[in-house]
Amino acid sequence: MTVLDLVLSLALLISLGFCAWLRARRHPSSPVPPPPPAPDPLAALRQPAFLAVADGIDTGVIVVDSTRHIQFLNEPAEAMLGIGQLLRSQSLIAMIRDHQADAIVAQALRDGEPREIVLKPIPSGRTLLLRCTPLNPNGQISGAMLLIHDVTQISMLERARRDLVANVSHELRTPLASLKLLVETVQSAPPPEVAQRMLDLMAQEIDAVTQLVDELHELAQIESGRVALKLTPTPLLPVVERAIARIRPQADRTQITISAEIHDEQCLALIDADRIGQVLLNLLHNAVKFNRTGGAVVVRATLVAPVAPAGTTADDPCGEGDWFHVSVSDTGMGIPSQDLPRIFERFYKVDRARTRHAGGTGLGLAIAKHLIEGHGGRLWAESTEGHGSTFSFTLPVA
Ligand code: ADP
Numbered sequence: 084m085t086v087l088d089l090v091l092s093l094a095l096l097i098s099l100g101f102c103a104w105l106r107a108r109r110h111p112s113s114p115v116p117p118p119p120p121a122p123d124p125l126a127a128l129r130q131p132a133f134l135a136v137a138d139g140i141d142t143g144v145i146v147v148d149s150t151r152h153i154q155f156l157n158e159p160a161e162a163m164l165g166i167g168q169l170l171r172s173q174s175l176i177a178m179i180r181d182h183q184a185d186a187i188v189a190q191a192l193r194d195g196e197p198r199e200i201v202l203k204p205i206p207s208g209r210t211l212l213l214r215c216t217p218l219n220p221n222g223q224i225s226g227a228m229l230l231i232h233d234v235t236q237i238s239m240l241e242r243a244r245r246d247l248v249a250n251v252s253h254e255l256r257t258p259l260a261s262l263k264l265l266v267e268t269v270q271s272a273p274p275p276e277v278a279q280r281m282l283d284l285m286a287q288e289i290d291a292v293t294q295l296v297d298e299l300h301e302l303a304q305i306e307s308g309r310v311a312l313k314l315t316p317t318p319l320l321p322v323v324e325r326a327i328a329r330i331r332p333q334a335d336r337t338q339i340t341i342s343a344e345i346h347d348e349q350c351l352a353l354i355d356a357d358r359i360g361q362v363l364l365n366l367l368h369n370a371v372k373f374n375r376t377g378g379a380v381v382v383r384a385t386l387v388a389p390v391a392p393a394g395t396t397a398d399d400p401c402g403e404g405d406w407f408h409v410s411v412s413d414t415g416m417g418i419p420s421q422d423l424p425r426i427f428e429r430f431y432k433v434d435r436a437r438t439r440h441a442g443g444t445g446l447g448l449a450i451a452k453h454l455i456e457g458h459g460g461r462l463w464a465e466s467t468e469g470h471g472s473t474f475s476f477t478l479p480v481a
Contacts, residue, residue, distance in 0.1 A: 128155045143211070143231030149224060151175045151188055163231050165207030179204065184213055191215045191227055201234070210238040250430040254295055254444065258288040291442060298446040302429065305453045312358060312457050316351035316481030319384050319407060326363035327382065330371055337376045341367070347386040350401035353481040358454050362462075363411070365447040366474045370413035372443070373472070378414040386480065405480040406460070410473050417468040426464060427452045451476075 127133055128146055137144045143160030147153055153173050164179060176185040179202070187198040195217045202211045212232045217224050265281045265288070273281070304310050323343050334341050352359075363382070370380040386401070387408045418426060422433045430445040448462075455462040455476045466472035 141233075143229075143233075145175075145229040145231070146218075146226060147175050147188065147229065148226040149192055151185065151192070151227075153178060154226065160231055163207060163209060163211055163233055164204050165209075188215050188227055188229065191217045192224055195219060195224055201238075202231075209233055209235040211235075247429065250445075251295075251299065254430065255292065258291050262288050295444045295446075298444050298450065302446055302450050302453070305450065305457070310457075312355040312454075314353050314355055314458070317354050317356045318348065319352050319409070319478075320345045320348055322354075322356050322360050323363060323382050323384065323409075326360050326367055329364055330367040333368070334371045334380065337371070337374070337378075339371055339374050339376075339378050339380060341371075341380045341382070343382045343384075345382075345384045347384075347401070347407075350386055350405070350407075351481040352407050352478045354458060354478055359458070359478065362451045362454050362476070363409075365451050366411040369443075369447065369474075370411050370415065370472070374413050374415035378471075380414075381412045382410070383412070384409045387477070401480050407478040407480060408475060409478060410475040412471060412473040414471040417470055417472055418464065418466040419468050420466075423464060423466060427462070 137155070137157040138159075140157075141159055143163045144155065144157045145153060145160050146155040151174060153175060156178075166178060175188060176182065179185070181202055181204070184200050184202055187200050190196075191198045197214065197216045199212060199214045202213055203209070204211065210233075212234045214230045214232075216228050216230070218226045218228055262285060265285045269278050269281050269285075272278075301310075320343075323345060327341050327343060331341060367380065367382070374380065385408055386405055388402065388405045418433055422431075425431045426433065427448045429449045431448075432443065432445045452462045455478075459479055460477040462474070462476040464472060464474045
């Protein structure tokens, strides 16, 4: 060992000793302070500001700890899940009763990855989107925040769109299949009278497809608000008479009588006469189509005044707030009670097999309902199966 090596070793030893002394000065060895308490990762849940925001928003918020027990649940979450009271500290599965949702929360707590799932809780009947985000403030997963969005409306719209496509393709398939058959028959050069019959049938099928496309277009126009009603004070009697005149040839073919009982003729209705004529024609068409040979159809219109306050008399017979009640009654096959609430849905037909020969798109009542509601009125049906039906609507007095 040279003198230089010795000097260097000594210098190293001295500097190490100095560092040790400095460290000892900065961190005296006694007394050792107790370690600070571990921060409560869910303490923010008790902050008044958090509580105020969580109850004020329309998103459901649930916070669970690492064992999936509820630490926080806001009011919108209670309402969306249809649970009566705050079930704090209950397990998540006991509250939402959905094993898939519980499983994705467990996975998120395990691997720290956010996840989402769609729930349909039975008590509330809604469609909910549940998003689970793990909480790891110190790099350690201490629980998870579940945000719940009510997507019932969006999923209903999506279902309606899917149903519409399915219904339109179903309705088009039948006439297109028979058109194909008819064309093939005509192509095989049948005798002229057979060919003529086939051509007549083809014309009928084309009419059916055209009607479907027209009604679909009209419904789309009405639903998107592109049909402006031209509301004018109008007497109801001529509107009713015109509709009856148009349906009479069809009624005569099966000896069905049609009569009208119009009361309060001195009062005018605030209506778009063409559109109300269209509604009446649709109801009359059904009343004849679903009637029996020799049956009857009656159109009635009468004023329904709001109840006059006690001690007063309503001296103006066509006063503001009065309504016409219009009804179309038939003596036909009627509508089973389980189908009655659904007949105003697009494409809904009672027992397709029973009504196939009658034709029709199943769109007429949906259009009529929109038109009456566009006038501020209401359209509804009453029926006794085997005895007949009455379709009624209300219209404002001018
Ligand atoms: P369409 O008559 O073109 O099928 P609608 O929307 O007008 O379509 O009617 C829907 C369904 O409601 C009909 O297919 C039929 O099953 C039922 N319906 C409507 N009106 C009557 C009625 N007066 N009597 C019996 N059933 C009816």
